[in-house]
Amino acid sequence: MSALNSDKVPTSEDPKTESNLAVEDAIREATNDRVRIVLLSIVKESSVARDLVSKELLVQQKEDSASRNPKKRKRYEICKQCSKEYAVEQNHEKICVHHPGAKQLDFNSGFWKFVKNDDQIKDDEESQEGYEWTCCHERGNAVGCTTSEHSPQEIKHTKLKFYDE
Ligand SMILES: [Zn+2]
Ligand SMILES: [Zn+2]
DSSP: OOGGGOOSOOOSSOTTSHHHHHHHHHHHHSOHHHHHHHHHHHHHHOHHHHHHHHHHHEEEOGGGTTSSSOOEEESEEEBTTTOOEEEGGGOOTTSEEEOSSOEEEOGGGSTTTTOOSGGGOOOSGGGGGGEEETTTOOBTTOOOSEEEOOOBOOOOOOOOTTTOO
């Protein structure tokens, strides 16, 4: 197999050395914020790292691919309809199963009959019988009634602990 056919990033070291395993453990055990902070500082320092991260997290915009400096967009988005992460290159009109309506409390269902105060009303796994969707009137945990493309959520940049302060 030629190197061109492999997607793997070539590494100069044996991946199983003790210090490499320690680094991998440290990444797995770090908080999400810590990993973001480390990655942000690595791409500031190294153009090689920046290219690698760009390959993982960005794709060329389709409508722009013929121009000389094609714009790039994020490779993964969060869908505002089903709340799942999706790859923008694999989006199609039957992939997103969701409810276009809103989930609301259903006091006619009898589920809340013995509830004495509002504190006991919680939208959790056990209480989905007490909710209904406005789109299809199915129970709260029913599988989505509509299929469509995923639709990207507007994402606000979250403040990173120890970084943006
Ligand atoms: Zn529905
Ligand atoms: Zn979706």
